[in-house]
Amino acid sequence: MSSPPSDADEGVVRVSDLRKTYGETVAVDGVSFDIRAEEVFALVGPNGAGKTTTVEMLECLRTPTAGSATVLGRDLRTDSRAIKADIGVVPQSFHTFDRLTVRENVALVRRLYDEGHAVDAILEELDLTEWAGTPFDSLSGGLKRRTGMAMALVSDPTVLFLDEPTTGLDPDARRRTWEQIEGLADHGTTVVLTTHYMEEVERLADRAALLLDGRIEAIDTVPNLIERYGGAIKVVVRRGGTDSEPETDESVRPILEDAATEVYHTESGDLVGLFEDRDRAQETYSRLHQEGNGRAIDLISAGMEDVFLRLAGGTPDARGDLQ
Numbered sequence: 007m008s009s010p011p012s013d014a015d016e017g018v019v020r021v022s023d024l025r026k027t028y029g030e031t032v033a034v035d036g037v038s039f040d041i042r043a044e045e046v047f048a049l050v051g052p053n054g055a056g057k058t059t060t061v062e063m064l065e066c067l068r069t070p071t072a073g074s075a076t077v078l079g080r081d082l083r084t085d086s087r088a089i090k091a092d093i094g095v096v097p098q099s100f101h102t103f104d105r106l107t108v109r110e111n112v113a114l115v116r117r118l119y120d121e122g123h124a125v126d127a128i129l130e131e132l133d134l135t136e137w138a139g140t141p142f143d144s145l146s147g148g149l150k151r152r153t154g155m156a157m158a159l160v161s162d163p164t165v166l167f168l169d170e171p172t173t174g175l176d177p178d179a180r181r182r183t184w185e186q187i188e189g190l191a192d193h194g195t196t197v198v199l200t201t202h203y204m205e206e207v208e209r210l211a212d213r214a215a216l217l218l219d220g221r222i223e224a225i226d227t228v229p230n231l232i233e234r235y236g237g238a239i240k241v242v243v244r245r246g247g248t249d250s251e252p253e254t255d256e257s258v259r260p261i262l263e264d265a266a267t268e269v270y271h272t273e274s275g276d277l278v279g280l281f282e283d284r285d286r287a288q289e290t291y292s293r294l295h296q297e298g299n300g301r302a303i304d305l306i307s308a309g310m311e312d313v314f315l316r317l318a319g320g321t322p323d324a325r326g327d328l329q
C-alpha cells in the first residue's frame with residue numbers, strides 16, 4: 007500500500023458538490039461533506055434518497071456526473087486503482103465462491119493484495135475460526151455477512167464501507183456486528199455506514215448525514231442532531247388502575263406543571279410532561295419517583311428516530327420505507 011498524500015488528515019473522504027444522474031433521474035443532487043479520520047460516519051435516509059449511489063461513487067464503482075471527491079487524498083476520477091487498494095467494501099450482497107469454505111474465500115481475496123492480515127488472524131478476530139472449514143453456502147445469514155467483513159478487512163483497509171451491515175440479522179447477530187464495528191473504530195479504521203436503523207446510528211456513529219432526494223438535509227454529530235432536531239424530552243407518568251377502572255392520580259400533575267413546558271394526557275390516560283432541558287427533565291423525573299405513589303414513570307429521551315421523523319416526515323422501517 008503506498009502512502010496517501012499528506013492532506014488526507016484533513017478529511018479521509020472529501021466530497022464537493024457531487025452529482026449523479028441516470029437519464030432524467032437525479033439520484034445525487036450536489037452533496038458536499040467530509041469524513042474524518044477514524045470516525046464512524048453514517049449515511050441515512052429513506053429508500054431512494056441516494057445513499058447507495060453516493061457510497062458507490064466513493065468506492066469507485068460509479069462515475070460521478072459532476073462534482074469531485076477525494077478518498078485518502080486521491081482523486082476519484084483519476085486514481086481509482088489506488089483508492090480501491092486502500093478501502094474495504096461490504097455491500098449488501100457480495101460475490102463469493104459458494105462452495106469454497108470461509109477460509110478459502112478470505113484467502114482468495116488476500117492473494118490480491120501485497121500487504122494485509124494473515125487469513126487465520128482475521129478469521130480469529132471476527133470469531134470465524136470454528137467456521138473456517140465450512141462451505142460459504144451452508145452458513146447462516148449472520149455468518150455470511152461476517153465472512154464478507156473478513157474478506158473486506160483482510161487487506162487491512164484504512165476506510166471500510168458497510169452497506170446496511172445488519173439488515174436481516176437477528177438481534178444477537180446484530181449486537182455482535184455492532185461490537186465488531188466498535189472494535190474496528192477503536193483500532194483506527196474509518197467506517198462509513200449506510201443504515202435504516204436509527205438505533206444503530208445512535209450506538210455506532212460519531213456523525214451522521216441525513217440524505218433526502220439526493221441532498222444532504224442535515225449533517226452533524228449524533229448528539230447535536232438529536233439536540234437540534236429531536237424535539238422534546240418526555241417524562242411520562244403511567245396511568246394506574248385497570249382497563250375497566252382507570253385510576254387518574256392528579257396529585258403528581260402540579261409537579262409536572264411546575265417544571266415542564268407542556269403537560270397533557272394521552273388517550274390511554276398517561277400524563278406526559280415535555281421538556282427542552284435535559285437536567286430539568288431528570289430532576290422532575292427523580293422528584294416524581296419520590297412522590298408518585300409508586301406509579302410507573304418513564305423518562306423518554308429524543309433520539310435519531312425523532313430526528314428522522316422531523317426531517318423526513320416519517321420513520322424508516324427495516325427496508326427503509328417511510329412509515
Ligand SMILES: Nc1ncnc2c1ncn2[C@@H]1O[C@H](COP(=O)(O)OP(=O)(O)OP(=O)(O)O)[C@@H](O)[C@H]1O
Binds near residue numbers: 028031052056057325
Ligand atoms: N442504475 C440505476 N439506473 C437508474 N436509476 C437508478 C439506478 N440506481 C439508482 N437509481 C435511482 O436513483 C435514486 C437513488 O437510488 P439509491 O439506490 O442511491 O438510493 P438509496 O438511498 O441507496 O436507496 P436504498 O435505501 O433503497 O438503497 C433512486 O431514485 C433510484 O431509483
